[in-house]
Amino acid sequence: MVAKTSVAHRGYDIIGDIHGCAHTLERLLDQMGYRKVAGVYQHPRRQAIFIGDIIDRGPRIREALHLVRDMVEHGSARIVMGNHEYNALGYCTRARPGSGKTFLREHNARHDRLIRETLEQFEPYPHEWNEFLEWFYTIPLFIEDEDFRVVHACWDQDLIDKFRDIRPDGCIDDDFMHASAAIESFAGQVMDTLLRGTDLRLPEGMSITGRDGYVREFFRTKFWADNPRTYADVVFQPDPLPPEVARMELSEQERAQLIIYPSDAPPVFVGHYWMEGRPAPRKHNVACIDYSAVKYGKLVAYRMDGEKVLSPDKFVWIDVERPEQPTSPGSEDSLAR
Incomplete structure (x- = not known):
């Protein structure tokens, strides 16, 4: 079982x-x-546990990776992989x-920008x-401890159990990475669900243009909704659904696609979803701790x-300054748009 460890009196x-x-x-x-x-x-x-997504978008990616990897390698932190x-x-x-x-992830304009x-x-x-890329292969997809669980986007018990049967350490290897490039494969479903979450298709002919264009x-949908009836009951993303779509009732087929996190399961922590406002649990045993730090939200x-x-x-947090204070005049510290 992956990372099922416990240290007496450790927080x-x-x-x-x-x-x-x-x-x-x-600062945090x-x-x-x-x-x-x-x-x-x-x-x-205490021990820190990082929810993933250390890289991309921000002004000090290299520094963040060094800080996090040093903590993990010295036992003062653990980490799960982010998308x-x-x-x-x-x-x-x-x-x-x-x-x-040519590459497993296409080099197109959107991927280049990210x-x-x-x-x-x-x-x-x-x-x-190159060393950090190799290190990413040592990062597990999830942590299951005695009292809690951690995964970047979605705890899907069925996928996790099947994955753990073939990868007991919870980490992917080069073969699994290549297999995951086919989204319809088992490897593709593991990576897409655990690291990006679940979703439902909009009604025929409808699309949403997100804030990122x-x-x-x-x-995107919740994996913890209780007795969902409408699209509004399951949507979980920064971009709202059109009101007429939000009111639509879920079909039985759509309800069957949803993952339901049991109310008696251990608390689970996710990131990924760009939350706003004052941090609080989504449910008594579900918490999202991504509050849009790189968009001048909260870490x-x-x-x-x-x-x-x-x-x-x-919950504790630091409000991200706009931008993070530079280390010295002229240093390369402005947040790239």
Whole structure:
């Protein structure tokens, strides 16, 4: 069983999507009582758990990766893979001959834009970037501890059980990575569901243009909705559905596609969803801790101490400054648009 470990009286600080906001991460760790020991952030009684998406979009991606990897390698943190780490592997991995592709993740305008800041910041350090790509393969897709679970976007028990049967360490390898390029494959479904979440197709002929300008024919859905009846009961994304669509009733076929997280299951933590407002649980045993740090929102952590019912009082956060304060005049610290 993956990462099913427990340390007596140890607490855990589960930290949301960082996306290169390294200075804000340092401030959050300081606020929670972590201190640098031999250059690595540590806490005498607690361990940090990163929800993934350390890279892309932000001003200090390289610094954030070094900070997080150092903590993980010294045992003061754990981490699960985010869709951006997975995307980077696909973008930088050549497809096998005969596949009809050059890279596993197509180099198109949208994908180029999403990874641009990461590649630009590592351009003077190509060997470091290659080492981080190798390190991404050591990051598990999920953590299941005695009292809680952590996954980047969606806890699908059936997929996780089947994946754990073939990958007991919870990590992917090169073969699984190549297999996942086919979205309809088992590997593709594991990576898409656990790292990006679930969705439903919009009614025929309808699409939504998101804030990022991307046109979608699907909308993201909750995996914890109780007795959902309408689209509004299951939608979970920053971009709202048109009111007439939100009121539509789910068909039996659509209801059957939904994943329902049991109310008696251990608390589960996800990131990924660009939340806004004051951090709070989505349900007594479900919390999203991604509050849009790189969009000048909040970098959020939940301080987990074994409780079965999550509390809004256990969230802590740092409001991201606009932009993060530069380390020195003239340094390359402005947030790339």
